[in-house]
Amino acid sequence: MSQSPSSSKPSANPLRWIMGHVNDLVNSGLRPLSALFEYIGGSVILLVRSFSHIPVILSQTNRIIEQCFFMGNGTVPIVTVLSFFIGAVLALQTGFVLNQLGVLNFIGSIVGLSLCRELAPVMVAILLAGRVGSATTAELASMTVYSEVDALKTMNIPPEKILVLPRLTAVVLMTPLLTALSIVSGWLGGMIVSKMVAFLQLSPLLYWRNLKDFVLVGDFIDGLIKAEVFCFAVILIACYQGLSTRGGPREIGTSVTKSVVFSLVFILFSDYFITRMQM
Amino acid sequence: MSQSPQSSPKASDAFNHVGVEVDHVSIQFGSNKIVTDVTFSVKPGEVFVLMGASGAGKSVLLRAIVGLIEPTSGKVLIDGMDAANPQTHQKIRTALVFQAGALFNSLSVYDNLAFYPREHRLMSEKRIREKVMDTLKILSLEKAAGKHPSELSGGMKKRVAIARALVMEPQLLLYDEPTSELDPIMAATISEIIAALREQYSVTSIVVSHDRELAYSIGGRVAILHQGDLRTVESPSSIQNNQDPVVKEFLNPEINLKNPRFRKIQQS
Ligand SMILES: Nc1ncnc2c1ncn2[C@@H]1O[C@H](COP(=O)(O)OP(=O)(O)OP(=O)(O)O)[C@@H](O)[C@H]1O
Ligand SMILES: [Mg+2]
Numbered sequence: 001m002s003q004s005p006s007s008s009k010p011s012a013n014p015l016r017w018i019m020g021h022v023n024d025l026v027n028s029g030l031r032p033l034s035a036l037f038e039y040i041g042g043s044v045i046l047l048v049r050s051f052s053h054i055p056v057i058l059s060q061t062n063r064i065i066e067q068c069f070f071m072g073n074g075t076v077p078i079v080t081v082l083s084f085f086i087g088a089v090l091a092l093q094t095g096f097v098l099n100q101l102g103v104l105n106f107i108g109s110i111v112g113l114s115l116c117r118e119l120a121p122v123m124v125a126i127l128l129a130g131r132v133g134s135a136t137t138a139e140l141a142s143m144t145v146y147s148e149v150d151a152l153k154t155m156n157i158p159p160e161k162i163l164v165l166p167r168l169t170a171v172v173l174m175t176p177l178l179t180a181l182s183i184v185s186g187w188l189g190g191m192i193v194s195k196m197v198a199f200l201q202l203s204p205l206l207y208w209r210n211l212k213d214f215v216l217v218g219d220f221i222d223g224l225i226k227a228e229v230f231c232f233a234v235i236l237i238a239c240y241q242g243l244s245t246r247g248g249p250r251e252i253g254t255s256v257t258k259s260v261v262f263s264l265v266f267i268l269f270s271d272y273f274i275t276r277m278q279m
Numbered sequence: 280m281s282q283s284p285q286s287s288p289k290a291s292d293a294f295n296h297v298g299v300e301v302d303h304v305s306i307q308f309g310s311n312k313i314v315t316d317v318t319f320s321v322k323p324g325e326v327f328v329l330m331g332a333s334g335a336g337k338s339v340l341l342r343a344i345v346g347l348i349e350p351t352s353g354k355v356l357i358d359g360m361d362a363a364n365p366q367t368h369q370k371i372r373t374a375l376v377f378q379a380g381a382l383f384n385s386l387s388v389y390d391n392l393a394f395y396p397r398e399h400r401l402m403s404e405k406r407i408r409e410k411v412m413d414t415l416k417i418l419s420l421e422k423a424a425g426k427h428p429s430e431l432s433g434g435m436k437k438r439v440a441i442a443r444a445l446v447m448e449p450q451l452l453l454y455d456e457p458t459s460e461l462d463p464i465m466a467a468t469i470s471e472i473i474a475a476l477r478e479q480y481s482v483t484s485i486v487v488s489h490d491r492e493l494a495y496s497i498g499g500r501v502a503i504l505h506q507g508d509l510r511t512v513e514s515p516s517s518i519q520n521n522q523d524p525v526v527k528e529f530l531n532p533e534i535n536l537k538n539p540r541f542r543k544i545q546q547s
Binding site for chain 2: 059139142143146147148150151153154155156157162
């Protein structure tokens with residue numbers, strides 16, 4: 001950031017010195033803000049451009065299937081395992097307290113609801129950002145930096161049509177599956193821990209009955225909506241970040257980092273607001 | 280090489296003869312002026328050779344002609360239509376052979392060539408196969424069909440980039456230093472291909488090149504870009520007698536061991 005000359009020291013004109021500092025402050029405050037708006041605007045434009053190719057989306061079927069496999073391959077194993085352990089830990093932590101209060105069978109509802117409404121969507125989105133978002137940004141950034149995207153444009157093939165739209169479609173299709181997988185796996189983790197751990201020993205039957213009493217279809221749907229918003233944003237951010245990369249290998253690396261960080265920030269910020277809206 | 284029926288114009292159409300007008304074009308990046316007020320026109324079916332020192336702005340000018348960048352001021356017109364408008368490129372098929380190839384690194388050589396006709400569904404897979412293999416054969420690349428760009432030599436990449444442009448059957452073909460990495464025989468082959476395309480299909484070509492042989496043998500006119508300025512545009516025979524010291528030095532630089540250029544630069 002360039003230092004304005006007036007702000008170096010309180011010279012003859014104190015007013016100018018103060019104004020210089022105010023100016024610097026405003027500038028340094030506004031620059032990230034305007035960068036943020038540029039980012040959001042750029043992503044929205046990318047989204048609109050991609051959606052303009054929806055009428056010919058069937059021509060991209062192969063790419064969509066390929067992306068579905070890519071997303072599934074990258075995330076299914078890790079989502080299953082991590083959700084299982086999240087459910088397990090949740091049962092352990094809450095079970096310890098609930099046991100002392102004498103309402104042990106509420107483990108079912110607590111594990112059931114938290115996974116469904118909160119943990120599964122966030123977890124799926126975070127894992128998607130780490131495994132798929134980063135790879136997407138790296139691929140698109142390298143295609144941009146090495147002029148492959150320019151080559152597409154000169155061939156009259158819009159990059160949004162073949163690079164972005166298939167990925168966005170795939171993520172919309174895959175997110176419900178991944179989220180459901182995460183929820184069920186977490187529930188199972190909670191059940192097994194409640195049954196096996198010596199000081200809990202809650203029968204699976206009670207666990208499921210309590211879970212069924214409290215978890216409604218609406219909770220499931222709220223969770224899916226959340227997950228769709230998060231995951232869609234993760235892939236959109238990844239594509240935008242990749243396609244707007246300029247420079248060389250180092251910038252590709254920076255872009256990948258940025259893509260993951262922005263995705264995480266978006267997930268956790270918007271999580272609060274979506275949760276609030278869903279209440 | 281025949282034009283496919285589904286794609287817009289046929290080879291024989293008068294429409295195929297596309298002219299290019301570069302009209303007072305200036306391009307700058309930030310405050311950095313790269314091209315200043317360049318004007319020239321390329322006639323339909325002409326082979327126009329653009330020469331100039333490294334860094335003079337030739338590649339930037341080509342990018343403006345294909346519409347990848349918009350001139351800061353001035354206009355590029357292709358067949359009377361603004362090159363910065365994407366619709367122009369939907370009406371007129373333009374191909375650019377990038378200086379660094381810009382091959383799709385995740386695709387094999389074969390798929391790189393087949394990409395354009397497949398994406399636009401111009402012909403059956405069988406026709407594509409024939410066409411791609413024919414083109415590869417012309418450029419002695421048949422053996423490389425299954426390889427990926429990372430497995431190719433520099434000159435092979437260049438040839439694949441040229442082959443990919445040829446498969447597109449463009450009406451306007453721009454080459455960015457097509458012969459720079461090739462052996463003399465392959466360079467001559469490329470010159471012959473450019474000339475043959477002009478004769479058979481009236482393809483308009485703009486060739487950025489340092490290859491004087493290419494310029495003199497197939498160039499309809501030769502232009503020299505010097506520090507962002509157009510120094511001269513004239514026929515190959517007259518440019519060889521040009522008395523402008525810049526042009527003279529550029530076309531026939533003397534290798535002077537007694538008083539080398541770099542010493543003069545060091546001393547000044
Ligand atoms: N994207 C860009 N941003 C900023 N400056 C650029 C950009 N592209 C090119 N330039 C600058 O424009 C000038 C001309 O570049 P250009 O690639 O057109 O040269 P050239 O005539 O093709 O040279 P060569 O014969 O070496 O390929 C160079 O000084 C380069 O630094
Ligand atoms: Mg160049």
